[in-house]
Amino acid sequence: MSAPIVRPLAELRALVRGWKSRGESIGVVPTMGALHEGHLSLVRAAKASCDRVIVTLFVNPRQFNNAEDFARYPRTEHADAELLGPLGVDALFVPDGDEVYPPDHATVISVSGVTAPLEGAHRPGHFDGVATVVTLLLNMTQADRAFFGEKDWQQLQLVRRLVQDLKLPVEIVPCPCVRAGDGLALSSRNQRLTAEGRARAATLPQALFEAVARIEAGEPAEATLAAAQAGLEAAGFAPVEYLALRDGETLGEPQPGRPARLLVAAWLDGVRLIDNLAVTLP
Ligand SMILES: Nc1ncnc2c1ncn2[C@@H]1O[C@H](COP(=O)(O)OP(=O)(O)OP(=O)(O)O)[C@@H](O)[C@H]1O
Ligand SMILES: CC(C)(CO)[C@@H](O)C(=O)[O-]
């Protein structure tokens, strides 16, 4: 059986009111659809700790800095609902664009600092779109807990900052990145790779794992990252937008004694891939 699709906000609000009146906790998993095992792991985490689970599916036009990327983004709503049914999802909320952003919508949520480098620098406007829609989705669902994947590490730090700063009454639950057998982080954009490109894409996580091992063994980060980038370019990644060692929370310069993160964004055959790993600085 498919998960029930809910479109009007009024219908979602009625469900939420009923659940809250019975004291049931609500978890939300925000997505842009084209669901895969990465998303399903978030849903399972939500089911494990919440009485009710809402998955949202909204391909948010405001976070696409590239019109072609928006147009090509996979849209598989009915297959998504079928995948979610057996997991016991209570509602797949698929709001209409006009209800999320009516013509007179005039509010933008902008988080500074953590959003400035990396994705923020390469996708202008992207994080304003994410912050605005996440705030809307949290308000629309009234969730007690919201589940986000560590695959989108910088997005996760943005959401944590946003929730703290706006004092939103929701707990943000980070969920580990789910990878294919060859290490590639699952992502709906992987579907755009050819079979040959998909095989080569595993070079990306392999380069990250190797660089992390070297840095943790005490090799100088700068030279290690330069070698890793050259390896990626030799494997056909072009351009490598960034391959950077950062503080895991602020995304600023890494600090001794604090968790660090190695993050990458690189294009392979016209498909933009991102990934990241934890680094314990020696
Ligand atoms: N491999 C994964 N492991 C864990 N969580 C994931 C994974 N992929 C996506 N997520 C999480 O699922 C949520 C929805 O992500 P989204 O719908 O953008 O999926 P996606 O596959 O990452 O798509 P995209 O191709 O846009 O990157 C986010 O919190 C994201 O971090
Ligand atoms: C959090 C999110 C659903 C907001 O549109 C999106 O950025 C995503 O899928 O990671």
Ligand code: BAL
């Ligand atoms: N998973 C992040 C959504 C995006 O790339 O727009």
